[in-house]
Amino acid sequence: MRIGIVCPYAWDVPGGVQFHIRDLAEHLIALGHAVSVLAPSDEDTPLPPYVVSAGRAVPVPYNGSVARLNFGFLSAARVRRWVHDGDFEVLHIHEPASPSLGLLACWTAQGPIVATFHTSNPRSRAMIAAYPILQPALEKISARIAVSEYARRTLVEHLGGDAVVIPNGVDVGFFDRAEPKHAWLGDVLHDSGGGRGPTLGFIGRIDEPRKGLPVLMKALPDILAEHPEARLLVAGRGDEKEAVAGLPAGMRDHVEFLGMVSDEDKARLLRSVDLYVAPNTGGESFGIILVEAMSAGAPVLASDLDAFVQVLDGGRAGEIYPNEDATALAGAANRLLRDPARLRELRDRGSRHVRRFDWSTVGSDILSVYETVTDGAASVAADERPGLRARWGLARD
The missing domain is CATH 3.40.50.2000 (Glycogen Phosphorylase B;)
Known part of the structure; x- marks a missing residue:
């Protein structure tokens, strides 16, 4: 044809x-x-x-x-x-x-x-x-x-x-076959060695407010208060200094900016994190990044946008929190990071659910x-x- x-x-x-x-x-x-x-x-x-x-x-x-x-x-x-x-x-x-x-x-x-x-x-x-x-x-x-x-x-x-x-x-197999990158691994779901803390991931345009990075940055101090070794990996284009400007100076080292990444590195990133966070605040009709994360076996924590809830099978294939509520985001992230069994459950449910995409x-x-x-x-x-x-x-x- x-x-x-x-x-x-x-x-x-x-x-x-x-x-x-x-x-x-x-x-x-x-x-x-x-x-x-x-x-x-x-x-x-x-x-x-x-x-x-x-x-x-x-x-x-x-x-x-x-x-x-x-x-x-x-x-x-x-x-x-x-x-x-x-x-x-x-x-x-x-x-x-x-x-x-x-x-x-x-x-x-x-x-x-x-x-x-x-x-x-x-x-x-x-x-x-x-x-x-x-x-x-x-x-x-x-x-x-x-x-x-x-x-x-x-x-x-x-x-x-x-x-x-x-x-x-989504090419589910492409993400599922990706090799985790040792430097990005956390120690909640992965045997990373070295006593590292948990790793969270975010992928999106840094300087586009609706992608929600400011909400995640606002939640980060509460996450670090309970998990002081936690790291946030951020992939995407935008002003990195402005993105962390609201964080206390001592916390900025916990955010690692990767810039624009290739498809291969995006898959490796999603395979490496203990929790993928999607703090988007609106304007999303689907949520392809959630599907990619589930394909890579990353547990997902997302805002409760209608489209996200649908992609996450009504919240059964990922955890959701009230949109734009940084306190709720931090609370949900902390609960998940101290509950590896729940993270593995979300990973397994997501991996099964994502086959339909x-x-x-x-x-x-x-x-x-x-x-x-x-x-x-x-x-x-x-x-x-x-x-x-x-x-x-x-x-x-």
């Missing part, structure tokens, strides 16, 4: 949507499909052979964050050329309601379109106001996917229609949607050409 996938966000800026599209494309290619991805990127960004650059992106406030998007006349021309040259059997557009390549592709494309909605924003006035502009493009979509029930709810409430829920996918399942579900819309398009085309139907022996009685 010839499949075109449109990525709305800059390929060179890591994010859950980009990772999902990358992994989906590589999964489909491994199955023998011909896949091309159109994405914004800077000129000097190294791209995989299946990615076509749509030009440089610009920062745009979107969904409580700042997204790097690509929109305008030049972008529209590039989209038209890519769609024409690709001659795709199905076009898979991500976030078609954002001011991005996806919306441009909707306006341009003529064949079957599958759209995936990632955004969870129950109070989006902008989306409601833009509906008259979006409607003609959205009406061309053949099938809609939402990555979570909360993304589906946002779609239904703001744009109408419905969607099938197919979660983001593996690409072997998610990829099959997405392909089923592709096949449904392409079969439907073929049937409509045949119905419109009765002479061809008769020639092929497909005429109805």
Whole structure:
């Protein structure tokens, strides 16, 4: 099958949507499909052979964050050329309601379109106001996917229609096979040697408040008061000095910043920690990092965002605490770190639960949607050409 996938966000800026599209494309290619991805990127960004650059992106406030998007006349021309040259059997557009390549592709494309909605924003006035502009493009979509029930709810409430829920996918085996890194190991779940204290992990953009690092930093003194040898490993881009500015000077050495890490080191980090903490405060429609952590066998402590609770099987596959409550976060972390049996229970439950997010399942579900819309398009085309139907022996009685 010839499949075109449109990525709305800059390929060179890591994010859950980009990772999902990358992994989906590589999964489909491994199955023998011909896949091309159109994405914004800077000129000097190294791209995989299946990615076509749509030009440089610009920062745009979107969904409580700042997204790097690509929109305008030049972008529209590039989209038209890519769609024409690709001659795709199905076009898979991500976030078609954002001011991005996806919306441009909707306006341009003529064949079957599958759209995936990632955004969870129950109070989006902008989306409601833009509906008259979006409607003609959205009406061309053949099938809609939402990555979570909360993304589906946002779609239904703001744009109408419905969607099938197919979660983001993860290569569970990639994280499960990763080797822990000795320097990052704690001594609660791992035999690290040397009498180390527990290790906590956080992965996310340091300077994006909704990722919740300030909440975790506020909780850290209470965690260190009970576990004075504890360490927090932080992976992600941002101002490291500003991140620890609120900590007492004597505690700042307990935070180790790793900067941007490779996929391999992210997996090793998650395999090494005694507890992964997700203190995100909002704007999350899924929670791919929780799935990655569970895939690596890391016990998870997360804020009780609706999407996080769903990913964690209602709190059975991970511990949850009240959103933005640093005291509750510290209390939950301390209880878990002094209870290795509970940590092992969460690890085992998470490892079982996460199999439903593996690409072997998610990829099959997405392909089923592709096949449904392409079969439907073929049937409509045949119905419109009765002479061809008769020639092929497909005429109805």
